[in-house]
Amino acid sequence: MLEPGQTILYGTEGICTIEAIETLRIGGKRSKYYVLRPVYRTRATIYVPTDNELLCSRMRPVLSEPEIESLLQSAAGESISWIDDPNERKQVFAQILSGGDRRRVLHLIRMLYVRRRELQKNGKHLRIADEQTLRDAEKLLNDEFAHVLHIPQQDVPDYIRSRMEREA
The missing domain is CATH 2.40.10.170 (Thrombin, subunit H)
Structure with a gap:
């Protein structure tokens, strides 16, 4: 208990x-x-x-700082696959967000970062629903990461992004 x-x-x-x-x-x-x-x-x-x-x-x-660092490194090395069908993608994203598995949430974040970067090379953007999913996924981790890493909540998305893009 x-x-x-x-x-x-x-x-x-x-x-x-x-x-x-x-x-x-x-x-x-x-x-x-x-x-x-x-x-x-x-x-x-x-x-x-x-x-x-x-x-x-x-x-x-709550995760420890070494556990967070390990999660970020593992998420940078692998990701989930992009799903072309927007309805199926929305359903899978919702399952990941509600599941509570931080590793899967980080994989989702990494996949969306990679997809956004690919689209930007062609002058395009993520769909609004995918951008919202990215914000929701980042928000899920903000409290915990900010608390454990002793950084402001608003700095967590940039921290995650910088760590994952550096490792990618």
């Missing part, structure tokens, strides 16, 4: 601190809840039932 004071990554909410484990009465039922405080949205509070396996599975340990 997780303990108060731990810093975790919670789904798409980002980095959170477990403030407490409390018994609360919600909907007439008394249950234990993790009380999470997002690090970058300090006015928000998230309550996660301790007995809800699905929601608790979204609470993951």
Whole structure:
């Protein structure tokens, strides 16, 4: 069981601190809840039932700096393949973003960087939906990377991009 004071990554909410484990009465039922405080949205509070396996599975340990560096190096060396069909691509991208696997998210980011660079050589741009997917993927990593690497959140996309383009 997780303990108060731990810093975790919670789904798409980002980095959170477990403030407490409390018994609360919600909907007439008394249950234990993790009380999470997002690090970058300090006015928000998230309550996660301790007995809800699905929601608790979204609470993951924060990566260490060496783990982040290893992820960036591995993502630079490989990527997922471009999918020509926009509907299929949108579906696959959505699965990657909701899956929570940071390695796959980094592979997605790398693939979109490479695709954007290829298109720019021909005076073209990524489709708006693909640009949005890139922003969403970068946002998923911003909180965690900023927290662990001690850099401002707004600098994380450039940090990722510079590391991955350098390795590519």
